[in-house]
Amino acid sequence: MDVIDDVERGNWLAGRVHGRTSVGSVAGHGADAYVRILHPRESGHVDDRRAWGVPPSDDWTARRWSDVAAASGRTMHSLVQWGRLLGDQDPNAPGTSLGSLDPVVLAALVPLLASATSTPDDVFAGFWTGHGGIELTSRRQLDLPGRKYVLASTALDELADPDWGFSLGLGWFSHVRSPSLQLLWPDDHAWVLATEIDWDSTIVGGTRALVDSIVLDGRFEAFDVGPDDDLSWDGDTLNGPGGESTA
Numbered sequence: 001m002d003v004i005d006d007v008e009r010g011n012w013l014a015g016r017v018h019g020r021t022s023v024g025s026v027a028g029h030g031a032d033a034y035v036r037i038l039h040p041r042e043s044g045h046v047d048d049r050r051a052w053g054v055p056p057s058d059d060w061t062a063r064r065w066s067d068v069a070a071a072s073g074r075t076m077h078s079l080v081q082w083g084r085l086l087g088d089q090d091p092n093a094p095g096t097s098l099g100s101l102d103p104v105v106l107a108a109l110v111p112l113l114a115s116a117t118s119t120p121d122d123v124f125a126g127f128w129t130g131h132g133g134i135e136l137t138s139r140r141q142l143d144l145p146g147r148k149y150v151l152a153s154t155a156l157d158e159l160a161d162p163d164w165g166f167s168l169g170l171g172w173f174s175h176v177r178s179p180s181l182q183l184l185w186p187d188d189h190a191w192v193l194a195t196e197i198d199w200d201s202t203i204v205g206g207t208r209a210l211v212d213s214i215v216l217d218g219r220f221e222a223f224d225v226g227p228d229d230d231l232s233w234d235g236d237t238l239n240g241p242g243g244e245s246t247a
Contacts, residue, residue: 001164002153023231035214040063084239099197119187182194
């Protein structure tokens, strides 16, 4: 992966991104279909090591949103918000997964993304410049509504290794594989992957076949969404602000 200054590579997306809290405001408008992938949440015992980003060994596991919803009597649906499932009263939550797609999840997506593009070896990644500790802000930046990104060229095979970011100057260390990339697309523009820094999920916009392959893959908690769907907390109208179900 190499940082590039050819930010014009992202101009095609700039023309599609508009709105504020909708799917299309981060993944752009114009794709055949869109899928929302929920970020797995860590669970485990509270431990001082958590403050340093180091998981306390085997006490920590990834949990699915659907399991939490079932246990708490809340409703799973395409616009569900994590804060609405628990009302922000989870004593074992290690923080949030806002704006961060786990590289392990990205690695699992790679074969599906690769099958949906003719240019899997010519891919571009965008990194939000506001992450603390990022060492790339002196480079030219792609300016999208409300966000600026440094771009890097890569190949999907490289992203199949969850440790890809350690050598890029992103601030990764030890067990901490963050910050993550916020944007990813192939040179043929067959799809786009977008992780908004304030959201608890990632959007992929592409062909109907690609979206179906992600939705049907049991490794992901994923839902069909539309470009105008609201992914703010207020977009979850089936779970109340305190976590109660309104369905």
